[in-house]
Amino acid sequence: MASKGDLTKARLAESMLELIQTSGYSGTGLNAVIEHAGAPKGSVYFHFPDGKEGLGVAAVDLAAKQFQALIAETAASAGSAGGAARAAIETLATIVGESDFRLGCPVSVVTLEMGAESERLRQACATAFESWIAPTAALLEGSGLKTAEAHSLATVVVSMIEGAVIVSRAMKSTQPLLSAADVVAELVDQRIQAVGATR
Template sequence: MALKGNLTKARLAESMLQLIQTSGYSGTGLNAVIEHAAAPKGSIYFHFPDGKEGLGIAAVELAAKQFETLIAEAATSAGSAAEAARVAIEALATIVSESNFRLGCPVSVVTLEMGAESERLRQACAAAFEAWIVPTSALLEASGVEAKEARSLATVVVSTIEGAVIVSRAMQSTQPLLSAADVVAELINQRCKTAGGTR
């Protein structure tokens, strides 16, 4: 029973995540989530007693984990920090393109819509961005960049990717993301070389 309940809870969070990307947080109603997840009525308040806000937080946390996984896989497959950044950004470009530019970053969507309205959602979004900055920073440190600079550079990288996703969706073109991949990779290479790290 517990397993079934956990599966329902996960399915609700996944549905909320997908609907936020296509309809926005404000445009996503709980009935739509229930229908999308094919979940029993009443299951949202059973699993998320605080309703839509709690479900939104779960969706943001899920998005954070998915992108963390993307970063980890890129770091494992790439030969350098610059190449890892390029692999991750190109993977995002593929996701955005294959969705016909309907999918973007749900964390930025929730931040822009609800950051000033819900402190809990704002904190969840901040934690999500932090979950991407920290491993990126660690990857840069492993390439020889000093900790403070690595943190700063990682923040710039994540911010650049977020902006590029939005511009790509607006233009219905992956070019902004691919251009971001070029610039980010070159910037990382330069910083690693300056720090005496390996390319």
């Protein structure tokens, strides 16, 4: 069972993550995080001695785990790699749309805002993206693609999703994400079918 301190630390990271998505990293102050989390004032520096940067890393790590869970869930329920990709993107489209296009990918937000300013945050973002690419690549490899090709295609898939989230938010429409879902599913299935045809 998690201790009271662990629960407070987790709540702070969750609040930071949510606020990054709506206000950006630079627009999120520690006081806002404390208020949003309903945490004691001294709790941020107790749990995150390096302050906002450490809290930002925790939020990026949390976002990485959440999307990893989505990938695992869709992979388990979909009948094909293309179907899994489509299901994951359609789920993201629903999340973005239901938030009135206020929620996006916090990892891309932090990358764009802080990637050139903080090496620690840039590395956390790079690790998050790779944590999404790796299981996607494993799914593709399990469908017959060679390791290098699977990783390359997985990188393209994750990159397309990230771009589609940004365009959907700008246009206040889920169509860019739904279009990406169609294209990604078709691309993945075509590559896997091509491998099968050469065997």
